[in-house]
Amino acid sequence: MTSAFPVFTRPVSPTERLYLAMQTLAPPFAIQLLVEGVGAIAELDLAVAVAGAAQACPGARLVRRGDDWVDSGVAPPVHVISDAGLSGDSLDDHPLLTRPLDPVDGPTCEVLLLPGSPNTVVFRAFHGVMDGKGVHLWATEVFRLLRGERPVGAREAVADHTLVERLGGGGKPTVMIPRSRSPLGRTKSVSGEPEFLWRRRTVGSTSPAAVARIAEVITAAVGGRTRIMVPVDLRRHDRDLRSTANLSLPLFLDSVPGDGWQRIHAGLLRGMVESRELAEMNNGGLQRMPTAAARAIIRAGMFLGARTGNNLVSAIVSHTGTTDLGELSCRGFAATRVSGLPVHTGMVPLTIAVMEAGGSTELGVSCRNGAGVEPRLDWLLDRIEAALGATRVVAAPVDPQADRTLTGLFRDHVRSAPEAPAVLGPEGELSYAALDAWSDAIAGELRGRGVRRGDVVAILARRTFAAVAGQIGILKSGAAFLALDPHHPDERIRGIVDEAGVGCVLTEREFAARAGLGAVAAAVLEDIPVRTGDGEGAGTDLAEPGDVAYVTYTSGSTGRPKGVQVEHRGIVNLLRAGAELYRLGPETRFAYYHTQAADMACAALLLPLTSGGAVVLVPGEVNHLTLTEIFEGSTVNTVMVTPSLLEVVVRLGLEPAAMRAVSIGGEALHEPLAAEARALFGPECRVLNSYGPAEMSIVCAAHRIEAVDGSGAAPVPIGRPTAGTTVHVLDAARRPVLAGEIGELYFGGPQVGRGYLNRPDLTAQRFVTLPDGERVYRTGDLGRILPGGELEFSGRVDSQVKIRGNRVEPGEVQSRLAAHPAVARAAVVAVRRAERGDNVLVAYLVASAGESVPEVSTLRDHLSRSLPTYMIPAEFHVVADIPLTSNGKLDSASLGTARADTPTAVLPADDIAEIWACVLRVDASTLDDAADFFELGGDSLAAVEMLSQVSRRVVGPGNDVGFVADLEDLVHRLTLGRVRQAAHRARVPAHR
Known part of the structure; x- marks a missing residue:
């Protein structure tokens, strides 16, 4: 059958000659459009539609014949490829996306159909025959035919230079000097690694002036004078023009750090109003050189740009407009995501293709690869995502080695450094080998008592060597540990043991007879003999990464505490982040002073033992003596503290000597205290503001505190999420809030806990699934994403509060x-x-x-x-x-207006009363011996401050140890009379 149209042909434009020269330098030099969706498309239906669309858009069938592109008459091939899904957003070296297209023998365009979840259709076109807009036009014609509609077609045989001539273009082109730095730094090739990287990123919103916002982030990353190329579609000058050809020319934006996106956007608009892109048709002259000469010059430019960091431009940012997902859907297939992959071009260090679809912004990225480029690229994309108003933050990908267990990591250090210290404390030093043998014996004892993988074993002990061995032994048995604090009331301990369904309790002998535990089988730690290699399961890992490692109970609004189940993989994931955040390693000496029942205690125990460091046991209650030993002693160098306790450390005037890392968390941290902390611990110490509900495996976000003004009261950011952790900022209807607005924080990723033990109702309320299928934890915390991409904590949705770092x-x-x-x-x-x-x-x-x-x-x-x-x-x-x-x-x-209190009697004051009055901010004349410190508004941290002042100002040096020991068991009835008596006994040894 004879075609109704003459054979389609058009000249190879100067721009396309340049692309032909670059084809072999940065293959495949193809524009690629990825359409993902639900449903299926039959191979035959797709092939028929592709053939029909090529008839209507002959630009999809072009081959080169001398100085012209000519319609070959051969439709682009359709390849159905099973088991080759484009999983994830890192598509480097994917064989389907990197194979070249042949401009001489064809095809120059092809379509890939990849059945899977999601189903994906990929439209590929050699950049010499199509630009991004042209590929999109061709793809919409294919789907129009799949829907049974008549094609519209695109048969204009126009090239960019002929269109510019028609439009009367000209003027002075931009002077191009290779002095623009890369936002990713210099690149040094890595043997065996791909020469280029591809990334995709979805931002869950759209933003006005997206190109300018991205340019602002790139400029800040460059840190100096920056030039960005913005391709402008020439079709804007002729709205009726329908062509798939390369019809875009660049505008150049010059900026320096501090230029806001508004100024950059104004410059872009000014350039478009003046049609400056038309002046760039013949800029540089490379387009008109012979191909071999142009290729040699381009190769030299690529080499120099990579090695010296000097480039003609820092980046290309191209916005292809808004896509209607319905235009790329058909019966039985609904498009859910549309994204473009830009060509690789070594002349420019970074290329970003921007596309809006379905209320989201899709970023397709290509960049030169090299040592250290990958993390810098992810860092840059995080900031771009935040600048575009993202209400979802995604951290770095999960470490591929993170699928381990805590016990497996512990055994690694037993094997590599058996004599290294694992636990330090008043009892001396316990090596990794000794702890391994002791915990193996405990694991064997538990297995012999019927404990199996997945059980929960409680442990009631002080902070001792035996307690550490017990918790590791529980993990080795395949069970999860539930640490109980001996200082907690019997009623609470009994209630938690019953709630958790505990069948076995490990206990130190002094607590074996505690009320309420008699009905539960108890194993006394001191009675378990240690025999190296003994015990069922010794030397093996009975747990799996997805098993629960520990259960920790937090306060419940109904009066019933709830047990959070944290899995091995959650803490292992935290460990990967903590290795850098907290500088974890063999030198780590982590202070363990927290209540055993808190998740901070789990961090102090597990992080050092799985990184080759040592746990430093701090016995007894927190007081000024223990704080002095922690912060001024020579042993501890890593610690987690709440802001409340940090306030006490500051007020005590302590002078930390050897801190490597200090993690502040559990409560909101504000700038004045952060500034004091930064100054207190010195420049060599890593100081972090850490955030993390118990349900998110202790810490799931952190901000490194550097220089802090301290003059304001602004909250310190809680930083960026740990590896693989996602953060969504949602409104009450679980919809993303606008950029910079406050919403509820939802966290996803490998650190999300399993849920609440034996509480499926509560688990369903807090551990939810978002519309995209991601399981997340609904924190109940409010927050927002700051312009730089970090998170800021803004309070609570409900009435829950942190009291000295404990959730209440x-x-x-x-x-x-x-x-x-x-x-x-x-x-x-x-x-x-x-x-x-x-x-x-x-x-x-x-x-x-x-x-x-x-x-x-x-x-x-x-x-x-x-x-x-x-x-x-x-x-x-x-x-x-x-x-x-x-x-x-x-x-x-x-x-506050309804109080009916009776004042206490007025009695004379003394020195201790004056100290109380200062700490509690009350009138000293109202205090008598019956005055109760806690009734007057004091808490345990205020008590630390009060006791330290009494010890220093009244008791005197050398007597304070006995003074504090005398008061340790009076925490519930800390009266002025008792403090006076204890101070007197401490000062007069004969009365002790």
Whole structure:
């Protein structure tokens, strides 16, 4: 059948001659459009549509004949390739995407169909015959035919130079001097690695002036004068023009750091209004040189640009417009993602193709490869994503070696350095070999008692060698450990053991008879003999990466604590990040002073033992002596602290001597304290603001604190997520918020915990699946993404609060308080003390009918039987009623006006009373011997400060050890009289 149209032909333009010269230098030199979706497309249907679209768009069938492109009459081939999905966004060296297209013998265009999840259609065109807009036009014609519609076609035989002549273009081209630096630094080739990298990135929103925003980030990364090339589609001058040819010419944007995107965007608009791109038709003259000569010059330019860092431009940023996903869909197939891969070009260090589709922005990236380029590229894309208003932050990919277990990593260090110290403390030193043998024996004992993989084993012990061996032994048995704090009340311990369904408890002998544990099988640590190599499972790893490593209980709003299950792979993933963040390694000496029941304690235990370092056990309660030993001693060099405890360290005037890394977390950190910390620990110490709910394996984001002004009260960023961790900032309907706006933080990735032990209802509420299928943890924390791409914590969605780094639901305290027979109703709220910068709990209660108002000491004793010290309110107030808002919620603002308290008697003050008055900010004349430190608003950290001052100013040097030991068991009843008596005994040895 004779065609109704003459044979299609058009001249090879000067620009396309340049592309022909570059083809062999940076293969495949193809524009590639990837259409991903759900559903399927039949191979035969696709082949018919591709043939029909090529008839309507003959630019898809071109081959070179001398100085012309000629329609070959042969439709682009369609290849169906199974088991070759384009998984992930790193497509380097993919054989389907790197094979060349032949401009002489053809084909110059082809289509790939990759069945899978998702199904993907790839449109490939040699850049000598099509530009990005041309490929998109051709692809829409294919899908138009797949939908059964008539093609529109694109048969204009125009080239860029002829169109410029028609438009009357000309003018003075930009002077090109190779002085623009790469945003990725100099590149040095790596043997065996691909010469170029491809990346794709999806930003979950669209932004005005996207090119200018990207240019601002690139300029900041270059750090000096920057030139960026922006291809401009010449079709904008003739809206009726339908051609698939290369019809784009560049505009050049010059910028320096500090130029905002608004200024850069204004420059771009000005250039387009003046049609400056038309003046660039013959810039440089390379287009008109013989191919061999042009190729030699280009090769030299590529070499010099890579080695010297001097380039004609720093980057190419091309925006191909907005794509309607419906245009690339058909019956049985719905497009969900459309992205473009730019050509590789060694003349320019970085090329970014921008495309908007479905409310998202797709970035396709090509860059020169070299040593260290890959992490710098990911770093740059993180910042570009943030600049485009991303409400999703994605960290670096997961380490391919991260699929390990904690016990497997521990055994690596046993084998490599068996005599290295694993645990240090008052008992001396425990080597890796000794800890391995001891924990193997415990694992064997547990297996002999019926403990199996997946069980939960509780451990009740102080911070001792035996306790460390017990926790490692539990892990070796394949079970998860549940650490209990002996200082917690029996009622709480019993409730947690019952809640967790624990069948076996490891305990030190002194705690074996603790109330409530008699019904559970107990194994006494001191009674387990250590025989090297003994025990079932010794020397083997019985756990899997997805098994639960430990369970830690946090406060619950209903009065029922909830057990967070954290898997091996979550902590292993944190370890990979921590190796750099906390400088973990054989030199690490990590302070373990936290309550055993907290996830910070798990970090202090597990991170050093899986990185070849040592755990440093700090016995007893935290006081000024233990803090002095931690921060001024010669052993500890790595520590995790809350801002509240850091405040105490600062006020004590300690002078840290040898800190390598300090992680501050558990509460919001503000600039003044961050500035003090930065100065306190010195330039050689790594100081970080760390963030992480227990459900996210301890720490899932961190910010390295460098220079801090400290004059303002702004919060310090919580930084960037750990490897593989994703962060979404969503509104109440779980939709992405706008750039810079506050929303709820949702975290995904390998550190997401398994859920709450035996609480499927609560697990379903907090561990949710987003529309894209990603399982995430809903933190209940508010935050936003800062312009530089870091996260900022902005408070809580609910009433949950951090008290000295411990997560507390005031509702749990309220329910315990209301259980007292003399209390009819109660309300507990968190109050931030501006003068100290920390949070405290304040309780309001209504007495039961016919009951006397309970004494504060009675209420404190009542709560101390079931709650840890940090959960006992600092203040108690009796009120006539609990005020409510119009919608029935607690009216916190009105509670402060309803107090009915009775002042204490006025007695003479003394030195200790003056210290109390200063720390508590009360009148010293109101204090008598019965005055209770905690009733007056004190907490354990304020007590540390008070005791240190009493020790220094009243007891005196040399007597403070006995003074502190005398008070250690009085934490619930710390009265002025008792402190006075202890101070007197310490000063007069005969009275001890």
